[in-house]
Amino acid sequence: xxxxVRLLQLVIxxxxxxxxxxxxxxxFVLIYKATEMVNFAQGEIxxxxxxxxxxxxxxxxxxxxxxxxxTVAITAAFGFLLDALILRRVIxxxxxxxxxxxxxxxxxxxxxxGYTWGYDAVGFATPFTNKVVGSxxxxxxxxxxxxxxxxxxxxxxxxxxxxxxxxxxxxxxxSQNQLAAYYMGxxxxxxxxxxWAISAGVAAVAAVLLSPVxxxxxxxxxxxxxAFAAAVLGGFGSIPGALVGGVVVGIVExxxxxxxxxxxQEVTSNIVLLAVLILRPQGLFGQTIRxxx
Amino acid sequence: MRAIFxxxxxxxxxxWRSPAGALCYALLxxxxxxxxxVLGEFYVGELAGLFVFxxxxxxxxxLTGYTGLISLGHAAFLGIGAYTNAILxxxxxxxxxxxxxxxxxxxxxxxxxxxxxxxxSGLYLAIAxxxxxxxxxxxxxxxxxxxxxxxxFAVKTPSILGVEIAGATGTYYLSLVVLVFVLWLVMNLLRxxxxxxxxxxxxxxxxxxxxxxxxxxxxxxxxxxxxxxTGLAGALFxxxxxxxxxxxxxxxLSIQLVTIVFIGGLGSLHGAIFGAMFxxxxxxxxxxxxxxxxxxxxxxxxxxxxxxxLILVLVILFEPxxxxxxxxxxxxxxxxxxxHRRVGFRRQxxxxxxxxxx
Numbered sequence: 144x145x146x147x148v149r150l151l152q153l154v155i156x157x158x159x160x161x162x163x164x165x166x167x168x169x170x171f172v173l174i175y176k177a178t179e180m181v182n183f184a185q186g187e188i189x190x191x192x193x194x195x196x197x198x199x200x201x202x203x204x205x206x207x208x209x210x211x212x213x214t215v216a217i218t219a220a221f222g223f224l225l226d227a228l229i230l231r232r233v234i235x236x237x238x239x240x241x242x243x244x245x246x247x248x249x250x251x252x253x254x255x256x257g258y259t260w261g262y263d264a265v266g267f268a269t270p271f272t273n274k275v276v277g278s279x280x281x282x283x284x285x286x287x288x289x290x291x292x293x294x295x296x297x298x299x300x301x302x303x304x305x306x307x308x309x310x311x312x313x314x315x316x317x318s319q320n321q322l323a324a325y326y327m328g329x330x331x332x333x334x335x336x337x338x339w340a341i342s343a344g345v346a347a348v349a350a351v352l353l354s355p356v357x358x359x360x361x362x363x364x365x366x367x368x369x370a371f372a373a374a375v376l377g378g379f380g381s382i383p384g385a386l387v388g389g390v391v392v393g394i395v396e397x398x399x400x401x402x403x404x405x406x407x408q409e410v411t412s413n414i415v416l417l418a419v420l421i422l423r424p425q426g427l428f429g430q431t432i433r434x435x436x
Numbered sequence: 437m438r439a440i441f442x443x444x445x446x447x448x449x450x451x452w453r454s455p456a457g458a459l460c461y462a463l464l465x466x467x468x469x470x471x472x473x474v475l476g477e478f479y480v481g482e483l484a485g486l487f488v489f490x491x492x493x494x495x496x497x498x499l500t501g502y503t504g505l506i507s508l509g510h511a512a513f514l515g516i517g518a519y520t521n522a523i524l525x526x527x528x529x530x531x532x533x534x535x536x537x538x539x540x541x542x543x544x545x546x547x548x549x550x551x552x553x554x555x556x557s558g559l560y561l562a563i564a565x566x567x568x569x570x571x572x573x574x575x576x577x578x579x580x581x582x583x584x585x586x587x588x589f590a591v592k593t594p595s596i597l598g599v600e601i602a603g604a605t606g607t608y609y610l611s612l613v614v615l616v617f618v619l620w621l622v623m624n625l626l627r628x629x630x631x632x633x634x635x636x637x638x639x640x641x642x643x644x645x646x647x648x649x650x651x652x653x654x655x656x657x658x659x660x661x662x663x664x665x666t667g668l669a670g671a672l673f674x675x676x677x678x679x680x681x682x683x684x685x686x687x688x689l690s691i692q693l694v695t696i697v698f699i700g701g702l703g704s705l706h707g708a709i710f711g712a713m714f715x716x717x718x719x720x721x722x723x724x725x726x727x728x729x730x731x732x733x734x735x736x737x738x739x740x741x742x743x744x745x746l747i748l749v750l751v752i753l754f755e756p757x758x759x760x761x762x763x764x765x766x767x768x769x770x771x772x773x774x775x776h777r778r779v780g781f782r783r784q785x786x787x788x789x790x791x792x793x794x
Contacts, residue, residue: 239506250745413567
């Protein structure tokens with residue numbers, strides 16, 4: 144009985160961690176679907192979001208919810224400017240130039256964050272910190288639950304946005320066929336910058352949701368590498384795939400930390416990633432198509 | 437500016453474009469051989485380090501610059517080479533065998549990771565190699581019984597035919613010999629059908645395939661060769677640092693290696709050397725000006741990686757051909773001096789080939 148409860152706890156912890164991976168992976172996928180770029184700095188954008196939230200809530204003493212909304216808005220504006228000012232310039236260069244560009248940006252962000260906010264881990268109090276629900280042997284942390292609920296809510300909002308609003312449909316159109324979208328009167332470049340903004344905003348949400356569980360520090364962006372496993376597992380072009388992939392990676396990671404010897408937990412996500420790439424390169428949700436010449 | 441008009445196929449296959457060029461390289465080699473007699477121990481050691489990174493840069497250039505495949509996990513091959521060399525030396529195997537063994541094992545590891553991942557497009561390859569590099573880095577740290585874990589691993593001084601290759605000067609000559617050998621190998625490879633196949637794959641996979649090039653085979657060969665050369669560099673790296681720490685072969689080192697190739701200039705062996713020079717000289721330059729920087733920037737912990745990041749970003753945005761491209765432009769400017777025209781230096785507009793399936 145205890146084992147079953149322990150397992151359930153692990154699965155829920157894993158789901159919570161996986162939701163964060165899924166949210167970061169969602170950022171990758173949104174940008175990849177639209178612009179065929181992969182943003183290796185996504186984890187660092189999340190880190191910056193975390194530090195902005197820290198500044199709002201601790202330094203400026205704002206209410207948690209006000210700080211949350213402002214953080215997302217500021218980080219989204221940052222993402223918009225990042226595309227409009229820097230990444231738009233490399234359109235047309237080979238794909239690995241973009242990979243290296245975003246990696247270079249990641250180093251810069253890390254240094255700037257370290258210079259601005261220091262290299263110590265910081266945190267802030269949230270309404271969910273150190274609270275539990277449940278009874279008896281089954282105790283669940285509010286922090287983990289808040290991550291799961293927050294992710295589900297965010298996905299609902301994004302779903303409605305992409306399928307019901309004019310801008311969301313314009314974004315889908317621009318992702319599917321830039322030229323056709325342009326002919327239909329969609330300002331494709333601005334729409335792409337807005338997609339970057341959404342992706343940065345999602346990363347900021349991930350950072351704020353993560354804050355009761357883990358501290359904010361300069362190396363937080365390393366989570367981004369784990370999120371690759373999530374994105375690849377989901378097929379790197381599928382939004383639900385990214386989330387499911389994240390949850391799978393999170394749960395597998397928790398279980399391997401429990402069942403396998405020490406040291407395996409750190410590499411689990413990488414092993415999952417390589418295994419998926421080797422066995423099923425199109426991911427769980429991708430479809431195989433041959434390229435036309 | 438002398439234009440070379442090629443009238444025969446043999447001219448396209450020569451190693452040196454002109455006798456004057458060959459003479460320049462011979463003079464450079466002679467000067468390099470004399471360096472330890474002139475410069476102090478410290479500079480000779482630093483130059484040896486530069487050669488080690490130049491070898492790794494040439495290895496990665498073959499993959500990224502000539503075959504068009506990106507690897508973000510080359511530090512793993514450097515680590516495999518370094519530990520193979522150090523462990524075999526500690527077990528009493530002579531150095532003349534451990535050095536090729538290091539290259540061979542790294543090359544085999546490259547083929548092993550390359551074969552399953554090379555079916556993927558560039559992006560997936562970057563992610564897969566990133567994951568592979570991180571797995572190897574963790575294995576090196578956790579496998580204490582072999583690698584010594586965080587205690588580190590002292591590297592034995594190598595000896596060839598009873599002569600000990602000790603000190604900075606020994607490492608200097610050793611790395612110089614290997615660098616010249618690797619450059620000779622890659623230069624010859626690039627004018628052979630295999631090298632042409634690599635370049636064809638880089639320029640267009642589909643046209644290469646229609647010309648009868650076996651994509652998977654040639655990509656695997658490129659990956660294996662590149663990993664093997666990087667493994668050789670790793671073996672020399674072990675002698676350069678003399679004490680191996682398992683956490684030195686991390687993602688940061690992989691990214692530094694790719695940065696060498698990018699800053700130097702993709703698609704040229706000169707670029708790999710220029711990049712390695714830049715990569716080794718920048719920390720020295722930072723050390724010189726560290727105390728004079730304003731706002732306490734000099735004492736910032738992450739100064740070096742962030743500068744590398746900044747320079748990488750600037751190079752990609754403003755000079756995608758890297759230092760080598762800048763060097764060629766300078767040569768042309770001087771060669772044409774009063775007759776140079778601005779239009780000759782303008783960057784061509786480039787269009788990415790979509791990997792989309794439509």
